[in-house]
Amino acid sequence: MGRLVKDSGTAMAKSEWDRVKVRLKDEVGDAAYRSWLRPITLHDMSEDAVKLALPTRFMRDWVNTHYAERIRTLWGAENPAIRNVEIVVEAARAVSVAQNAAKASVAKVVPSPAAAPVRAAAAPCAPAAAPNADNDELGAPLDNRFTFKNFVVGKPNEFAWAAARRVAEADQVSFNPLFLYGGVGLGKTHLMHAIAHHIRERNPERSVLYLSAEKFMYRFIRALRGQDTMSFKEQFRSVDVLMIDDVQFIAGKDATQEEFFHTFNALVDQGRQIVISADKSPSDLEGIEERLRSRMACGLVADIHATTYELRLGILHSKAEQMGVLVPQKVMEFLAHKIISNVRELEGALNRVVAHSQLVGRAITLETTQEVLHDLLRASDRRITIEEIQKKVAEHFTIKLAEMSSARRSRQVARPRQIAMYLAKQLTSRSLPEIGRKFGGRDHTTVMHAVKKVEELKECDQNFAEDVELLRRMLQG
Numbered sequence: 001m002g003r004l005v006k007d008s009g010t011a012m013a014k015s016e017w018d019r020v021k022v023r024l025k026d027e028v029g030d031a032a033y034r035s036w037l038r039p040i041t042l043h044d045m046s047e048d049a050v051k052l053a054l055p056t057r058f059m060r061d062w063v064n065t066h067y068a069e070r071i072r073t074l075w076g077a078e079n080p081a082i083r084n085v086e087i088v089v090e091a092a093r094a095v096s097v098a099q100n101a102a103k104a105s106v107a108k109v110v111p112s113p114a115a116a117p118v119r120a121a122a123a124p125c126a127p128a129a130a131p132n133a134d135n136d137e138l139g140a141p142l143d144n145r146f147t148f149k150n151f152v153v154g155k156p157n158e159f160a161w162a163a164a165r166r167v168a169e170a171d172q173v174s175f176n177p178l179f180l181y182g183g184v185g186l187g188k189t190h191l192m193h194a195i196a197h198h199i200r201e202r203n204p205e206r207s208v209l210y211l212s213a214e215k216f217m218y219r220f221i222r223a224l225r226g227q228d229t230m231s232f233k234e235q236f237r238s239v240d241v242l243m244i245d246d247v248q249f250i251a252g253k254d255a256t257q258e259e260f261f262h263t264f265n266a267l268v269d270q271g272r273q274i275v276i277s278a279d280k281s282p283s284d285l286e287g288i289e290e291r292l293r294s295r296m297a298c299g300l301v302a303d304i305h306a307t308t309y310e311l312r313l314g315i316l317h318s319k320a321e322q323m324g325v326l327v328p329q330k331v332m333e334f335l336a337h338k339i340i341s342n343v344r345e346l347e348g349a350l351n352r353v354v355a356h357s358q359l360v361g362r363a364i365t366l367e368t369t370q371e372v373l374h375d376l377l378r379a380s381d382r383r384i385t386i387e388e389i390q391k392k393v394a395e396h397f398t399i400k401l402a403e404m405s406s407a408r409r410s411r412q413v414a415r416p417r418q419i420a421m422y423l424a425k426q427l428t429s430r431s432l433p434e435i436g437r438k439f440g441g442r443d444h445t446t447v448m449h450a451v452k453k454v455e456e457l458k459e460c461d462q463n464f465a466e467d468v469e470l471l472r473r474m475l476q477g
């Protein structure tokens with residue numbers, strides 16, 4: 001790449017890129033834009049070439065195959081001097097975005113999905129924890145995968161993530177304590193481990209102690225039994241950073257709370273950092289003494305919200321890349337639509353699909369995914385009815401609802417009917433014969449044909465694909 005253009009050039013490139021993005025969004029539609037094009041960043045630019053960056057190799061390859069030509073043409077129209085548009089993987093993006101965001105403000109909005117590391121293949125069901133010897137005695141082992149690099153940032157978790165980074169990067173105590181809370185499986189433990197890893201890497205002489213509240217209690221009870229509370233106190237009060245996960249566990253455990261309260265105060269007084277996680281905010285923690293609750297709330301309280309579709313998709317890309325497997329975009333979108341409960345389940349679903357494909361030696365497709373996750377999908381099915389689907393599709397194409405069951409075969413009604421059958425297969429747990437019966441008593445092979453036809457059309461006709469995607473979104477609320 002030639003000479004780098006300086007500030008004014010960069011600003012110009014940015015506005016050109018903004019305009020190209022608007023055109024692209026118009027052309028490819030909202031869903032594809034959000035999945036593939038919005039995460040692109042302008043990496044750098046010379047007089048005749050532009051370098052764009054994406055956070056994962058998978059995304060880079062996808063964009064290269066499907067959109068690069070169009071980007072080149074549109075950029076050429078904006079600025080004829082640009083002859084070459086290159087797309088690269090920028091794995092470090094999460095860190096730099098992270099650092100900037102943490103510096104600027106803990107609440108700063110960052111794009112999602114964030115960068116994922118490019119790593120060699122790993123078994124889909126790799127053991128969770130790789131014990132970290134120096135923490136083994138008193139604390140709990142850290143999971144080597146739970147790093148900032150592997151944490152995908154999106155709207156629901158950006159505040160907690162930025163606060164965690166701030167604590168991990170600060171040389172002095174910033175917020176004390178940092179209190180992270182959120183529902184099950186949304187990444188609290190991941191962020192806690194990431195803080196511990198980061199501090200240890202940057203500053204190996206700082207002693208970081210990470211453990212669950214449950215383990216804290218057991219160690220305390222053991223010390224009481226062994227009449228060795230002095231050394232217990234000493235051990236806990238001499239660390240630089242104390243991290244207690246799932247503090248809700250000590251609800252109702254008065255003696256443990258009392259001890260924790262004193263440990264907490266002793267550490268804060270000495271200017272040591274404390275990080276706590278829980279499933280609820282301090283004020284909502286039942287069974288925890290008021291004085292402890294107010295202590296826990298007096299630093300920074302940051303919550304992690306339920307995931308969004310975009311975050312789930314970003315996490316799936318990141319996890320697939322970490323495993324070194326190629327998962328079709330259709331399957332990722334399907335999973336991101338369907339497995340909405342939490343990240344742990346989403347990850348579990350992806351692991352199952354990948355493990356199945358590797359074990360039976362079959363490619364991952366939408367069909368195999370639906371088969372493998374049959375039980376999970378049924379449970380998470382939001383009970384969209386076939387009647388609702390028929391109604392919505394009929395309204396969308398302005399045909400009569402009765403045409404869904406009629407024998408008419410003209411394209412004008414047959415195509416919407418096929419789309420409705422396809423959506424019924426995708427969004428409900430009804431079998432093909434059941435679907436057929438709801439569409440005027442048609443045979444299951446007709447439904448199968450409709451599903452296949454719609455998939456083919458989605459592949460080759462972008463507008464059609466957008467239409468179907470739009471309907472799906474409307475139905476899923």
Ligand SMILES: Nc1ncnc2c1ncn2[C@@H]1O[C@H](COP(=O)(O)OP(=O)(O)OP(=O)(O)O)[C@@H](O)[C@H]1O
Nearest residue numbers: 150151152183184185186187188189190315343344
């Ligand atoms: N933003 C994210 N990016 C990547 N992985 C994530 C993210 N959020 C959660 N995960 C993954 O989801 C799984 C569950 O996360 P974690 O154990 O941190 O949840 P938790 O909030 O501590 O749950 P619990 O309340 O059950 O303790 C982990 O494998 C973690 O790596």
